[in-house]
Amino acid sequence: MNPDLDALQPYPFEKLAKLMRSVAPPTDRSFISLTIGEPQHAPPARVLEILHRHQADFARYPAIAGLPELRQAIADWATRRFDLTGLDPAAQVLPVNGTREAIFAFAQAALDRSRPARVAMPNPFYQIYEGATLLAGGKPLYLDCTAEQDFRMDLDSVTPSTWRDVQLVFVCSPGNPSGAVTPMEDFKRLIELADEFDFIVASDECYSELYLDEAAPPPGLLQACAALSRHDYRRCLVFHSLSKRSNLPGLRSGFVAGDERLIAPFKRYRTYHGCAMSLPLQHASISAWQDEAHVKANRDAYREKFAAVGEILAPVMDFPRPRASFYLWPAVPGGDDEAFAQKLCAEENVAVLPGAYMGRANAQGINPGAGRVRLALVAELEATIEAARRIRRFIDR
Numbered sequence: 001m002n003p004d005l006d007a008l009q010p011y012p013f014e015k016l017a018k019l020m021r022s023v024a025p026p027t028d029r030s031f032i033s034l035t036i037g038e039p040q041h042a043p044p045a046r047v048l049e050i051l052h053r054h055q056a057d058f059a060r061y062p063a064i065a066g067l068p069e070l071r072q073a074i075a076d077w078a079t080r081r082f083d084l085t086g087l088d089p090a091a092q093v094l095p096v097n098g099t100r101e102a103i104f105a106f107a108q109a110a111l112d113r114s115r116p117a118r119v120a121m122p123n124p125f126y127q128i129y130e131g132a133t134l135l136a137g138g139k140p141l142y143l144d145c146t147a148e149q150d151f152r153m154d155l156d157s158v159t160p161s162t163w164r165d166v167q168l169v170f171v172c173s174p175g176n177p178s179g180a181v182t183p184m185e186d187f188k189r190l191i192e193l194a195d196e197f198d199f200i201v202a203s204d205e206c207y208s209e210l211y212l213d214e215a216a217p218p219p220g221l222l223q224a225c226a227a228l229s230r231h232d233y234r235r236c237l238v239f240h241s242l243s244k245r246s247n248l249p250g251l252r253s254g255f256v257a258g259d260e261r262l263i264a265p266f267k268r269y270r271t272y273h274g275c276a277m278s279l280p281l282q283h284a285s286i287s288a289w290q291d292e293a294h295v296k297a298n299r300d301a302y303r304e305k306f307a308a309v310g311e312i313l314a315p316v317m318d319f320p321r322p323r324a325s326f327y328l329w330p331a332v333p334g335g336d337d338e339a340f341a342q343k344l345c346a347e348e349n350v351a352v353l354p355g356a357y358m359g360r361a362n363a364q365g366i367n368p369g370a371g372r373v374r375l376a377l378v379a380e381l382e383a384t385i386e387a388a389r390r391i392r393r394f395i396d397r
Helices: 001-009 011-018 045-055 056-057 068-081 098-110 126-137 184-197 220-229 260-273 278-289 294-311 337-348 381-396
Strands: 093-095 120-124 139-144 166-172 200-204 236-241 254-258 373-376
Touching: 001 126, 011 337, 045 056, 045 278, 056 278, 068 093, 068 236, 068 254, 093 098, 093 200, 098 126, 098 166, 098 200, 098 236, 098 254, 098 260, 120 126, 126 139, 126 166, 139 220, 166 184, 184 200, 184 220, 220 236, 220 254, 254 260, 294 381, 337 373, 337 381
Parallel strands: 120 139, 120 166, 166 200, 200 236
Antiparallel strands: 093 254, 236 254
16 A cells, blocks of 8 residues: 555544544534535525436546536636636636545645645645645645734745645635634735746635625635736636535535646546546536525525624634634633533533644644634524524633
8 A cells, every 4th residue: 555645644634533532412403514515505496406307327437627517617706706817718627526625636636746845835834735735745844824914824934945846736715614714915925926926826716705894805815816917817727616606515526727838738647547527417507607696695694603603602712703704703601622522512412523623733843723622603693693602601611
């Protein structure tokens, strides 16, 4: 077997399961999980109808490049959403089976093992960035995202000598777990650094449509390119998904878009990878990308939950006011996130994810995720409010 497999750390939920083995939660109240970022809102009915209508297409092989109609729908949506002057659906768009699969696969296709291959990523982070890097023969470069940095990567902390070894930078905006939004200035700075040191910027924007201020949608990497009149999107790729935007995590539908000089070889890689999206899923995806009404309703539902939970927890927990995503990232009283999560489940039957499980210790031995927990506000409103009340009761005791 590939020896690099031994470098992979247990997934956060493996660590959580081990932590909870000895916990005997109370039986007089239902279990509520705030751990996994799996949307629980209803998917759009129209999309499911189209999926059913095209079920006979499961009998046909799909093309790696996807249907031209799907690529056009994606290009039209991205152009509208991010104020682009245009996105070539044939050369600058590639449908994929969700962002997780595409992010992992892209690292395998992009890294050059014949020279140093550092991959910069936020810390804490979505663990796929790290696993993809290790299995592609690269070395992670963790950039701490602390409260002092507004939970954004400190690009100025990286020396020129280190940047010279960087081949790929992962950005996550809006961020998981903090909900922090990368400003246009940071995207532009990354583009400048990419030009100077010849690396690729890969922006994971799967939470981009879950923003709380309807008048302030988060900017994206391609939007920064367009603002710089960089319409070839050189060295830049974005990853988007219908999982969070449209409550369709099981559809496994997303796209990669940007520099056609990166899209073309990635498409060639995927030809051998054998991961084309099935035709019924493609037809359903077209409908999802063409409709904004259900996305607006989705944001309204999350906005209501954030307001309710914030009112309950703000007096007893310190957390950044999220601009987007569906996570809260509070500091825990006492600072021990594992003990907090374990005791909360034991006393209130509510599960949360210790922040340390999403981060790695820096050179000073400090894990920037430690001392916080991630709360995924994905359940229906009533259950989410009940979970917040139990957390408040637990802290008050």
